[in-house]
Amino acid sequence: MPAYDFRCRTCDAAFEVTRSISDDSVASCPQGHTDTSRVFTPVAVGGTASAPAPAGGCCGGGCCG
Ligand SMILES: [Zn+2]
Numbered sequence: 202m203p204a205y206d207f208r209c210r211t212c213d214a215a216f217e218v219t220r221s222i223s224d225d226s227v228a229s230c231p232q233g234h235t236d237t238s239r240v241f242t243p244v245a246v247g248g249t250a251s252a253p254a255p256a257g258g259c260c261g262g263g264c265c266g
Pocket of ligand 1: 209210211212213214230231232233234
């Protein structure tokens with residue numbers, strides 16, 4: 202089950218809730234406040250990742266079919 206980051210607007214606490222992806226109900230903060238909003242943390246994309254592409258040599262050599 203995925204975990205979501207929430208932030209409480211009442212006490213400004215950040216907390217994490219693990220719930221079903223289809224569960225869109227209100228998450229209450231550890232203090233019990235229900236005025237919370239989900240925080241969308243951007244997934245690390247791009248950057249300077251430069252993993253070398255695997256060189257051909259398997260399927261080109263007739264070893265897999
Ligand atoms: Zn709170």
